[in-house]
Amino acid sequence: MKREQALVEARGVSRSFATGRSRWSRRMVPAVRDISLQIAAGETLGVVGESGSGKSTLGRLLLRLLPPTSGQVFFDGQDLAELPRLELQRLRREMQVVFQDPVGSLDPRFRVEDLIGEGLDIHGLAEGKERSRTIARLLEEVGLSSDHRRRFPHEFSGGQRQRIGIARALAVSPRFIVLDEPVSALDVSVQAQVLNLLADLQRERGLAYFFVAHDLRVVAHFSDRIAVLYGGRVVELADRDALIARPGHPYTRSLLSAVAEIGVVDQGRVQLAGEPPSPLRPPSGCAFHPRCPYAADRCRQEQPSLSDRDPGHAIACHFPLDGSPVAPGGTKGQDKPEKKL
Amino acid sequence: MKGAPILQVTDLVVDFHTPHGVARAVDGASFDLSSGATLGLVGESGSGKSVSALSILGLLSPSARVVSGTIQFAGRDLLQLSAREFRRVRGKEISMVFQEPMTSLNPLFTVGRQIAEVVRHHERVSRREAWGRAVEMLRIVEIPDPENRASAYPHELSGGMRQRVMIAMALVCRPKLLIADEPTTALDATIEAEILDLLGEMQKKFSMSVLLITHDLGVVSRRASEVAVLYSGRIIERARTEDLFAAPAHPYTRMLLDSLPRLYERRDRLVAIPGAVPEPGKRPEGCRFRDRCPRVTAACAPKEPELENLAGSRFVACQHRLMPGELL
Numbered sequence: 001m002k003r004e005q006a007l008v009e010a011r012g013v014s015r016s017f018a019t020g021r022s023r024w025s026r027r028m029v030p031a032v033r034d035i036s037l038q039i040a041a042g043e044t045l046g047v048v049g050e051s052g053s054g055k056s057t058l059g060r061l062l063l064r065l066l067p068p069t070s071g072q073v074f075f076d077g078q079d080l081a082e083l084p085r086l087e088l089q090r091l092r093r094e095m096q097v098v099f100q101d102p103v104g105s106l107d108p109r110f111r112v113e114d115l116i117g118e119g120l121d122i123h124g125l126a127e128g129k130e131r132s133r134t135i136a137r138l139l140e141e142v143g144l145s146s147d148h149r150r151r152f153p154h155e156f157s158g159g160q161r162q163r164i165g166i167a168r169a170l171a172v173s174p175r176f177i178v179l180d181e182p183v184s185a186l187d188v189s190v191q192a193q194v195l196n197l198l199a200d201l202q203r204e205r206g207l208a209y210f211f212v213a214h215d216l217r218v219v220a221h222f223s224d225r226i227a228v229l230y231g232g233r234v235v236e237l238a239d240r241d242a243l244i245a246r247p248g249h250p251y252t253r254s255l256l257s258a259v260a261e262i263g264v265v266d267q268g269r270v271q272l273a274g275e276p277p278s279p280l281r282p283p284s285g286c287a288f289h290p291r292c293p294y295a296a297d298r299c300r301q302e303q304p305s306l307s308d309r310d311p312g313h314a315i316a317c318h319f320p321l322d323g324s325p326v327a328p329g330g331t332k333g334q335d336k337p338e339k340k341l
Numbered sequence: 342m343k344g345a346p347i348l349q350v351t352d353l354v355v356d357f358h359t360p361h362g363v364a365r366a367v368d369g370a371s372f373d374l375s376s377g378a379t380l381g382l383v384g385e386s387g388s389g390k391s392v393s394a395l396s397i398l399g400l401l402s403p404s405a406r407v408v409s410g411t412i413q414f415a416g417r418d419l420l421q422l423s424a425r426e427f428r429r430v431r432g433k434e435i436s437m438v439f440q441e442p443m444t445s446l447n448p449l450f451t452v453g454r455q456i457a458e459v460v461r462h463h464e465r466v467s468r469r470e471a472w473g474r475a476v477e478m479l480r481i482v483e484i485p486d487p488e489n490r491a492s493a494y495p496h497e498l499s500g501g502m503r504q505r506v507m508i509a510m511a512l513v514c515r516p517k518l519l520i521a522d523e524p525t526t527a528l529d530a531t532i533e534a535e536i537l538d539l540l541g542e543m544q545k546k547f548s549m550s551v552l553l554i555t556h557d558l559g560v561v562s563r564r565a566s567e568v569a570v571l572y573s574g575r576i577i578e579r580a581r582t583e584d585l586f587a588a589p590a591h592p593y594t595r596m597l598l599d600s601l602p603r604l605y606e607r608r609d610r611l612v613a614i615p616g617a618v619p620e621p622g623k624r625p626e627g628c629r630f631r632d633r634c635p636r637v638t639a640a641c642a643p644k645e646p647e648l649e650n651l652a653g654s655r656f657v658a659c660q661h662r663l664m665p666g667e668l669l
């Protein structure tokens with residue numbers, strides 16, 4: 001079954017993990033719960049959420065580095081679960097991942113050329129002279145020099161190592177890359193270099209990105225659309241501008257108000273009670289209800305489903321905010337906008 | 342509420358002795374902190390911000406050595422104190438909060454006991470009274486149900502709660518100066534905002550001065566009244582927070598601000614500073630930002646620019662500084 005449009009699609013995907021040491025104390029803990037979303041070719045879907053919200057697990061599910069407990073993941077219209085092993089392996093070329101920690105994800109015993117060439121070898125894409133030409137071209141494409149090929153990862157700075165990680169992902173000419181906190185470990189000035197590089201590569205190669213980060217400023221800069229995760233579910237999904245200007249879920253609103261933005265007066269933060277939910281003891285009904293200032297009885301009992309408030313702006317809340325614009329706080333010296341959630 | 346400086350660091354130079362030679366982590370840093378104010382010390386990794394803080398606390402590792410400089414705190418030079426004298430100051434007059442509460446707390450003792458120990462170290466009080474003070478302090482930092490939580494072990498608390506415990510421990514002896522080194526870096530966004538608020542409330546309540554060390558200019562803009570920007574072991578710009586963000590004078594500060602992704606202002610491309618912060622042994626002669634600076638001229642070497650006073654509390658170390666409103 002071929003589906004048009006979406007390059008990557010998750011349909012009702014859930015994933016649980018087993019905890020406990022013995023068979024008798026083992027429990028299944030849900031990390032991702034019933035998530036459906038699509039990513040088009042050339043698009044960046046950004047994902048924000050606090051630790052434990054399921055964002056990294058979702059990335060691994062999209063790549064089928066993890067099989068879902070239930071639900072389906074499609075790549076280019078093909079159900080990854082139904083693909084024979086060999087075909088899945090072939091498809092892996094098309095989907096790559098770049099991790100946060102460029103130290104931990106690059107084998108220190110490999111030279112740069114072998115780190116980058118590994119994918120070429122596995123998929124039999126280039127050999128001999130062709131292989132070294134490809135590696136030299138990739139190094140230059142990510143802003144390194146082809147003279148770097150014989151060096152080891154420890155000889156590079158954090159930003160350069162992340163460039164090697166990106167070159168490694170690009171080597172097999174993927175169409176989709178999961179970027180899991182790709183700039184979190186980098187200094188601000190270097191972070192900008194890497195974000196610009198990723199944007200250039202996307203334009204030149206038409207890549208689709210699934211971009212995971214805990215820093216909303218980075219996600220907002222980089223994404224076309226943003227999904228907000230809470231307690232393993234998508235609670236809001238919208239175009240970047242709409243999400244930031246007119247958030248509909250109270251959690252999104254509080255997340256936005258928590259961002260320390262330069263030159264923007266703290267406009268009275270939306271205070272949340274308590275802490276993010278423990279996946280071991282998920283709350284009943286809406287997972288956000290224990291911290292939500294608007295929680296009503298219905299929220300404690302019934303899980304809200306994700307539905308469109310405006311076209312393309314989906315919210316999972318029984319009482320979504322009406323979407324009146326949120327002022328960006330005004331600049332210093334101006335009157336503070338009315339405190340309003 | 343600007344008062345006389347409570348802390349005055351002058352020409353601080355700190356060396357690290359490594360197997361590869363001597364690395365100068367801090368190279369002539371000077372800054373002061375007015376009583377009741379919050380000074381944000383910002384810089385990227387390798388700028389020397391944490392080493393500066395550890396020098397003030399007398400907590401440098403054995404491989405580090407203060408080569409020269411003075412650190413005046415409440416009328417005396419901290420660098421002249423013996424280890425024994427320092428132990429009486431640290432935790433009592435100067436306290437600290439670090440990034441990772443889990444490694445700063447002892448996993449084997451309850452949090453109440455660890456806070457009570459700080460009290461007993463500095464004051465002659467009974468165990469029972471010290472415990473009472475610990476519980477009271479947990480209440481002040483808004484930990485719910487403090488009587489019971491005092492008996493909890495660190496692993497039983499969430500990251501945000503542990504950072505509240507660290508703050509309680511730092512403040513239980515009512516210090517005059519709090520040094521907070523990346524206090525919210527490991528925390529989720531909503532929790533970070535709460536901890537920054539709490540620090541602000543505590544500062545007012547106890548009339549403390551705060552030295553806030555961070556890589557995040559957003560955190561500085563939220564919390565600090567003044568900012569000092571460190572680059573490669575030196576302070577290259579100092580100003581009141583609004584002034585710095587409204588009109589940065591050093592090209593590095595300007596580029597650092599332009600390299601930040603913003604929420605409410607969509608930027609097509611970020612300004613990227615080419616290259617990386619030079620390692621201590623590989624700093625260029627003259628201005629150490631020279632190799633990465635778009636305004637570089639022959640005048641930037643061989644002499645290193647001094648921190649000059651522009652007006653009021655504005656200082657910059659650059660021969661080609663930006664005028665207000667000027668772009669790079």
